[in-house]
Amino acid sequence: MGNNVAVVTFPGSNCDHDTVWALQELGAEVVMVRHDARELPRCDRVVLPGGFSYGDYLRAGALAAHAPIMDAVGRAVARDAVSVLGICNGFQILCERGILPGTLWSNTSGEFLCRWEWVEVATSPPGWPAFVPGMRFRLPIAHAQGAFRVHEGGAAQIWAEGGAFLRYVDPVRNAATGYSPNGSVQGIAGICRGRVIGLMPHPERAMSPVFGSEDGRRFLHLWLGGPS
Amino acid sequence: MTAADVGLTRAEAMTVRALVGREPTDLEWGLFGVLWSEHCSYKSSRNRLRWLPKDGAAVVAGPGGNAGVVRLDAAVEVAFKVESHNHPSFVEPVQGAATGVGGIIRDVVAMGARPVALMDSLRFGPQAAALREGVVRGIGGYGNAIGVPTVGGEVFYGPGYAKNPLVNVLCVGIRRPGREIGARGAKPGEEVYLIGQPTGRDGIHGASLLASRDFSQADRDMRPTVQVGDPYTGKLLMEATLAAVAAGGVSAVQDLGAAGLASATAELAVSSGVGIALDLDRVPCREAQMSAYEIMLSETQERMLLVLAADGGEDALDAIRAWGLVPTKIGVTTADGQYVLTFRGQRVAVLEASWLVDGCPLKPAPSPRVAPPLPARTTGSVRVSIASQELLAMLADPDLRDRQPIYRRYDSMIQTRTVWGPEHEVAVLCLKESTLGLAIAVAGPGRWAAVDAYSGGAAAVALAVSRLAVQAAEPLGLTDGLNAGNPDQPETLAAFDQMILGIRDAALALEVPVTGGNVSFHNETDAVSIWPTPVIGAVGRHPRPERPWADAVTRVGRWIVLINAPQKPTLAGSVWEQRTGQLTAYPRVDLERLARTVHWLRQALLTDALGIEAVRTVADGGLWLALIKLLGLDGPGNLGIAVTLSAEALAEQLLNEAAGQFVLSIDDRGWPEVSAQLTARAIDHRVLGQTVAEDGLTVRVGSGSGASHWHWPRTELAAAWRLWEDK
Numbered sequence: 001m002g003n004n005v006a007v008v009t010f011p012g013s014n015c016d017h018d019t020v021w022a023l024q025e026l027g028a029e030v031v032m033v034r035h036d037a038r039e040l041p042r043c044d045r046v047v048l049p050g051g052f053s054y055g056d057y058l059r060a061g062a063l064a065a066h067a068p069i070m071d072a073v074g075r076a077v078a079r080d081a082v083s084v085l086g087i088c089n090g091f092q093i094l095c096e097r098g099i100l101p102g103t104l105w106s107n108t109s110g111e112f113l114c115r116w117e118w119v120e121v122a123t124s125p126p127g128w129p130a131f132v133p134g135m136r137f138r139l140p141i142a143h144a145q146g147a148f149r150v151h152e153g154g155a156a157q158i159w160a161e162g163g164a165f166l167r168y169v170d171p172v173r174n175a176a177t178g179y180s181p182n183g184s185v186q187g188i189a190g191i192c193r194g195r196v197i198g199l200m201p202h203p204e205r206a207m208s209p210v211f212g213s214e215d216g217r218r219f220l221h222l223w224l225g226g227p228s
Numbered sequence: 229m230t231a232a233d234v235g236l237t238r239a240e241a242m243t244v245r246a247l248v249g250r251e252p253t254d255l256e257w258g259l260f261g262v263l264w265s266e267h268c269s270y271k272s273s274r275n276r277l278r279w280l281p282k283d284g285a286a287v288v289a290g291p292g293g294n295a296g297v298v299r300l301d302a303a304v305e306v307a308f309k310v311e312s313h314n315h316p317s318f319v320e321p322v323q324g325a326a327t328g329v330g331g332i333i334r335d336v337v338a339m340g341a342r343p344v345a346l347m348d349s350l351r352f353g354p355q356a357a358a359l360r361e362g363v364v365r366g367i368g369g370y371g372n373a374i375g376v377p378t379v380g381g382e383v384f385y386g387p388g389y390a391k392n393p394l395v396n397v398l399c400v401g402i403r404r405p406g407r408e409i410g411a412r413g414a415k416p417g418e419e420v421y422l423i424g425q426p427t428g429r430d431g432i433h434g435a436s437l438l439a440s441r442d443f444s445q446a447d448r449d450m451r452p453t454v455q456v457g458d459p460y461t462g463k464l465l466m467e468a469t470l471a472a473v474a475a476g477g478v479s480a481v482q483d484l485g486a487a488g489l490a491s492a493t494a495e496l497a498v499s500s501g502v503g504i505a506l507d508l509d510r511v512p513c514r515e516a517q518m519s520a521y522e523i524m525l526s527e528t529q530e531r532m533l534l535v536l537a538a539d540g541g542e543d544a545l546d547a548i549r550a551w552g553l554v555p556t557k558i559g560v561t562t563a564d565g566q567y568v569l570t571f572r573g574q575r576v577a578v579l580e581a582s583w584l585v586d587g588c589p590l591k592p593a594p595s596p597r598v599a600p601p602l603p604a605r606t607t608g609s610v611r612v613s614i615a616s617q618e619l620l621a622m623l624a625d626p627d628l629r630d631r632q633p634i635y636r637r638y639d640s641m642i643q644t645r646t647v648w649g650p651e652h653e654v655a656v657l658c659l660k661e662s663t664l665g666l667a668i669a670v671a672g673p674g675r676w677a678a679v680d681a682y683s684g685g686a687a688a689v690a691l692a693v694s695r696l697a698v699q700a701a702e703p704l705g706l707t708d709g710l711n712a713g714n715p716d717q718p719e720t721l722a723a724f725d726q727m728i729l730g731i732r733d734a735a736l737a738l739e740v741p742v743t744g745g746n747v748s749f750h751n752e753t754d755a756v757s758i759w760p761t762p763v764i765g766a767v768g769r770h771p772r773p774e775r776p777w778a779d780a781v782t783r784v785g786r787w788i789v790l791i792n793a794p795q796k797p798t799l800a801g802s803v804w805e806q807r808t809g810q811l812t813a814y815p816r817v818d819l820e821r822l823a824r825t826v827h828w829l830r831q832a833l834l835t836d837a838l839g840i841e842a843v844r845t846v847a848d849g850g851l852w853l854a855l856i857k858l859l860g861l862d863g864p865g866n867l868g869i870a871v872t873l874s875a876e877a878l879a880e881q882l883l884n885e886a887a888g889q890f891v892l893s894i895d896d897r898g899w900p901e902v903s904a905q906l907t908a909r910a911i912d913h914r915v916l917g918q919t920v921a922e923d924g925l926t927v928r929v930g931s932g933s934g935a936s937h938w939h940w941p942r943t944e945l946a947a948a949w950r951l952w953e954d955k
Contacts, residue, residue, distance in 0.1 A: 011552055012460050014375025018644045021660070052373040055460025108870050142372070142639045164512045205641050210658060211776045212641075 003028045003224050006043040008073075008090075010035040010064045015087065015204060020202035023047070026221055033083040035067040040076055045083045045224075048073075048090025050142070050202060060093030060104060060145045070097055077195035083127070083195040084227055085223055089191070091198030100191055100198045101158060102150040104143075108183030111146040116212060117181055117189070119166045119201055125192035127160065130228040137167065139201035146200040147183035148191070155185050166190035166199055197223070234261025240589065241447045247583045252889040255569065258521050262487035263494055263539020266587040266749050268486035272691050273747040275593035276725060279507040279732050283694075284741035286704040286769075293410045293499075294483060295401070296743025298704040302770055307341035307406075308400040310349070310670075310709035310765045312748035314863075316455070317395040321362025326370040326457035327529050333376060334483035334532065337466050338474045340409035341401030343647055345657060346371050347670045348381035348397050349763040353390025354626070361510070363395055366457075368637045374466065377646055378638035379655035384848075385626040386806070389642050391753035396709040396746070398670055398765040400913040402659065409473050414500035416478035416563035421491070421541075421555045423548055424465045424531035427502045428487070428514035431455035432526025442608040456563040461530040462549045469532050471547035477540040482604045484531040490524040490584075491592040492533045494567060497581035500535075504581060506559035535561060544692035551757065552819035591715070593725075599733060601725050603680050603813040614879040615743050616938050619852060623882075627803045628849040630950045647774055653844060653857075654695040658773035667701035669766045672709075673746040673848060676801045676885070678728075681723040681760040683801075685730025686918035690817045690887040693738045693767035697826040698890065699776055701768030706735060708745035708764055713757025715749045723760045724749075729760060737819035738826065740766070755912065777833055778842040780860030786841050786893040786919045788858070788871055788904075790851065792818075792825060792912050793889060797880035802851055804883040815886050822888040824909050829890065832902065839898025846889035854891045859925050861946045866923045868942075871917030875930035892921060 005028045006202040009016045020030050031041050033150035035053075040046065064070065070093070074083045077099055086094040094100040107113055121135040151157065158164050170179040180187040182200075190199025203223075206216025222228060231241030234257050244252060244260050245281065262268060270277070282290040288305055289297035306354040329346065336343045348367055352360050358823025360383075371378050376399070472478050482496040489511070497504040508520050510854035514528070534542055534555070548555045562568075569586060580587075622628060635650035647665070648656035657666040671691035679682020689706065691868040696703050708731055712721040735742055770776075781788075794815065799805045801814025832838050846854040859869045872883050896900055906913040920926070923942040 002795075012463055014373075014463065014642060018642070021644065045872075046614075051375065052460065052463075054500070055373065055458070059458070110638070112372055112637045114641065115636050140641050142641065144372075202641070205644055207644065210647055211644060 002044045004043040005030050005045045006033045006041055007047045007049055008033045008035065008069055010051065010053035010067060011054055012053045013049050013051035013089070019047055019049040019087065021202045022216070022220055024206060026217065028224055033069060035064070035069050036179065037069050038072060040082070041070045043082065045085070046073055047085040048084070048093050052091060053089055053093065059096065059167050061089055061169060062094040064093045065096035074099065077196055080195065086201055087196040087202060087204065088182055091200055092145065094196060094198045098192055099196055102148055102153060102191065103150070104145050105147040105149050106145050107147055112121050113182060113211030114142040115140065117141050117201060118169045118171050119189045120169045122164045122167045123162050125165050125197055128222065129196055130222045132228070137219050138206065138213040139203055139216055139219070140205050141181065141201050143200055148187055148188040158191060163191045164188060165192040165197060231257060234258050234799065235265055236261055240264055240302055243587070243589055243755060247587055248579065253576060254846070255521050255524065256579060258525055259490050259577060259579070259584055261615055262414065262490050262525055263584040266715065268285065268487050268491050269588040270593045270747055270916050271588050272689045272721065272728040272749060274590050276728050279728055279894055280599060280742040281620040281732065281735050282741050282743065287743055288560055288739050289410065290843060291742070291744040293548035293744065294335040296707060298743060298767065300666070301662050301664050303404065303406055303729065304659060305609065306396065306400060306666065306704065306767055307336050307339040307403060308707055308765065308767050309335055309744045310337065310396050310398040310595070310707045310763055312709055312711060312746050313395045313397065314392065314711065317363055318391065318393050321359050322366040322369070323456050325366030326362040327455050328395050329367055329370040330457045330459065330462045330529055330632055331485045332397045333374060333462065333466065334485065335646065336399045336401035337469050337473040338410065338481045338532065339403065340399065340481070341403040342470055343376045343399050343401040344643055345400040345655060346376050346378045347668065347765065348378065349394070349670050349672065350383045351386060351389040351394035351674060351761060352385050353406060354385055356390065356393065359393055363547060364634050364637055366628060370457050370459045370462070372639040372653045374463045375642050377640050378644045378645055378650065378672065379640055379657070380650045381536060383631060383634065384760060386674055386676065387534070388758040390754060391756065394711050394751065394760045394761060398707065398713070400666065400668055400767060402661070406472060409478060409481050411482045411496045411499040412504050414496060414561050416502050416561050418479055418535050418538055418561045419541065419557050420506065420559040420561060421534045421536060422511060422531060422558045423459055423468060423534065423553050423555050424457065425528050426512040426514040427523055427526045429479050429518065429522055429526060431645050432522060432525045453740055455527050455529045456848045459527050464553055465530050467533055467680050468548040468551035468553045471551065472534060472544035475543040475547040477537050477544045478534055480535040482533045486527065488524065488526045488528065490685050494581050494584040496533060496535065497567060498585040499858055500925050503562035503566040504559060505524045505562055505568040506570065508569055508634045510558045512556055520569065520576050524569070526776055532718055535604070540913070595796045599729060600682050602816065622803065622849065623850070623945065625803055626893060627809060630855055646882065647773055652779060654699055656699060656770055656773050656776045665770035666698045667768040667770040668762065669695035671695065672763040674761035674762060675806055675811060676814040678759040678811045679726060680799070682726035683728040683814045685727040685762045686734040686819065687814060687816050687887040688762040688764040689731050689734035689738065689824055690777065690819065691845065691847055692764040693740060693826060694888065694890070696766055696768035697829045698768055698779065698843045698845060700830045701770045702737065702830065703740040703766055703768045705743040706740050706764055706766050708742055708762060710745065710747045711753040711761040711763065712749055712756060714848040720757060725761045727762050734817065734819055737823050756866065771834065771852060779844045780858055780863060781867065781893045781919045782922050784867060785893055787899050788869055788916045788918055789892045789894055790916050791890040791892065791906070792821065792882060793914060794886045797877060797884040797886070799883055802885045804879065825888065827906065828909055828911065832905065837898060838902050839895035841893045841895060843890055843892045846891060850883040850885050851891065854924055856949070858891050858893065858944055861942055861949065863942070865923045866921050868920050868922045868926065869917065870920045870928070872928040875934060878929055
């Protein structure tokens with residue numbers, strides 16, 4: 001798989017340029033795509049970046065899920081033609097679209113939360129053996145609605161299907177399970193289904209120790225198919 | 229309609245009639261009312277603001293525009309300004325604060341700059357948790373959504389702010405040289421476009437009535453004059469405006485804020501030296517049957533005025549449409565300086581634009597422009613003793629405690645420039661456009677200006693510039709947010725004058741221009757005024773933003789050094805004094821010595837051989853809090869600080885807040901040279917102790933048989949500072 005990446009800009013996306021920059025730092029060929037495009041450009045991968053698409057009015061990601069470009073993304077996913085990464089608002093959009101299971105609710109604090117967290121690979125996503133279970137990343141979160149929720153029994157199903165990709169961990173207290181900064185069920189920070197991955201933390205903000213961590217660089221490098 | 233209905237005095241109304249030469253129409257009275265309001269005209273402050281130095285080597289655009297602009301290097305210019313949204317935030321905290329953020333962001337965008345950082349300076353009364361929560365939610369809700377990081381700020385409390393909270397917001401933006409835009413570039417015969425939200429009936433008379441007079445009990449009635457912010461449209465407007473400017477063909481940009489279309493069009497006309505003719509039937513309105521008066525005075529948020537060349541503006545219009553906004557041509561610029569409004573086929577206002585913007589009679593400035601004498605001290609000689617428990621209790625004081633519960637609710641990292649965010653006393657941003665970075669600081673506790681406004685004004689500048697100096701950052705410019713009570717009270721105005729003179733003297737001594745700012749008067753309710761409160765924002769050129777100098781110790785065996793400790797330390801103006809009694813006059817800063825110190829510090833930090841490991845200022849909470857922060861509460865358990873202080877005036881040594889002091893940790897090999905350099909520059913310096921292998925902070929007091937000894941592990945300090953109960 002090549003590294004032509006399409007980054008989608010919805011009105012209200014605000015991490016699109018950060019994401020483009022991060023991917024270019026890693027050598028990807030990046031093209032920016034508008035929300036109202038009816039087709040994806042020729043690409044191997046799609047990133048739905050963070051932000052407040054359409055103001056996050058109604059619910060976070062709910063309106064963007066019905067943007068024209070999401071029809072194209074949905075078709076490409078159905079054909080297994082692209083890998084998709086949804087970051088923060090992008091994750092919310094994928095859930096609202098039904099491409100990923102579950103939904104993202106308001107943080108239990110009721111407030112926006114911006115801080116550093118540790119996440120751990122719980123299950124390798126299919127196609128990414130380089131994300132080894134137990135591998136940890138220190139990444140920032142910045143969201144008001146990041147509590148991952150599923151219907152009763154849904155979490156067990158996600159685990160059974162191998163979709164429980166990332167969970168929050170607290171290395172200081174060494175609590176491997178159950179920790180969550182925002183109220184996510186079973187501490188889930190990111191999930192996958194097929195070649196579609198969604199996560200709440202922002203790897204594009206952790207590209208260098210200058211910004212507090214370069215674990216995001218490592219994360220995106222692996223997502224782009226780089227060796228571990 | 230009468231002149232009083234629109235907030236004009238009888239004398240001002242007479243001036244209006246003399247200028248116009250006839251009885252103005254209701255609409256014209258309304259225009260004079262808002263544009264001659266304190267908020268728009270600066271009639272009480274304009275002559276006084278001239279005292280401030282505005283020129284400097286880095287200045288690209290000084291005061292008077294939407295924001296000041298300074299040059300970072302050949303590739304980057306920096307637009308920045310502080311603005312207040314005090315009155316609306318009291319009436320409706322969430323929306324008042326949110327629209328304050330939106331407003332200052334638009335100011336920076338109107339200079340063609342992309343906003344890259346916000347800071348907030350907030351003041352509340354005691355027991356103001358509900359109000360504070362609303363303000364924090366408003367700031368976060370707007371800033372987070374529009375995608376501009378909040379990289380720092382300050383929060384302080386005082387009784388005078390109980391019914392007059394302050395919400396001052398600093399916005400910093402960057403642009404490429406050659407992207408100059410602003411309100412000054414319109415030429416006759418060009419087209420005037422309005423973009424953004426349709427105009428509604430919200431916020432009418434917000435500037436003239438809400439922000440330009442004192443509060444009284446009845447002012448919850450003013451809630452309808454607060455506007456509602458929509459960060460989503462704000463984001464589209466920001467991107468559309470910047471895209472239009474980049475596309476070319478845009479002659480001038482002016483944001484719509486206080487006094488809406490009236491102020492924006494009149495100020496743009498006068499700034500550019502053109503006339504303007506508007507057809508109000510073209511203004512897109514949210515509601516039917518809006519009158520010309522409502523259209524002109526509405527303060528609906530998220531609107532921008534653009535002037536496009538008569539031919540060649542198509543690319544700009546396309547760029548705007550690409551962001552989903554509909555640009556609407558509402559008028560033209562003319563050569564005659566006239567301000568002409570047409571509505572339903574009638575000319576409803578025919579004035580000179582300059583009457584509206586420059587016609588208001590200004591308060592004359594007083595002539596003695598020297599520093600006032602020191603006020604008499606009243607409690608300077610009180611004997612103070614202090615115990616360990618009191619020191620710990622101070623850490624939970626509302627003015628000193630950890631701000632993380634507030635700052636974690638703001639996105640401080642978006643745009644991936646934030647190297648240092650709100651957990652530090654100065655923000656550090658690296659830029660993809662330059663190897664140089666930005667250091668940004670804000671300072672100005674009202675406590676320091678409460679009794680001696682001159683001293684407080686000077687100290688606010690001193691602290692802001694000192695905060696840049698700990699990052700070896702050269703100050704490029706200052707912005708001043710001046711908050712005060714009713715300017716018609718002689719004492720209030722006199723204190724305001726002294727505050728400006730203090731800022732002037734410090735800015736001159738430290739060689740930093742003031743490139744713009746904001747004045748907010750009438751922060752007074754039921755005859756209780758705030759302390760005069762100077763909020764100083766400083767922007768500096770950071771020499772190596774990817775490697776900031778540490779502000780906490782990292783190694784055992786370093787000297788802990790205090791620079792510029794006062795000869796006779798006093799608790800005047802300090803948090804300790806506020807907690808225990810009446811505030812007295814904060815000490816005057818030795819500005820010449822501080823200028824020598826910051827010059828030295830900038831050089832010394834760049835000289836690796838001097839071995840300066842960490843440095844920070846001494847400010848609120850004095851040496852006590854500075855040592856705790858220098859220790860670093862998240863630092864390793866095998867590292868601590870141990871200092872020795874004399875038993876005499878111990879509380880004053882630990883808790884005085886005199887500006888211009890720094891604490892440093894310095895390695896053994898550099899210390900002799902550092903000491904020699906400081907001695908040669910007559911900068912006071914003393915070794916307080918050193919870093920040790922034991923966790924926490926140790927303070928030894930005195931020597932010999934009377935010596936005593938305090939020790940606090942990090943956990944104890946952190947528990948006191950971080951785990952506060954909200955009231």
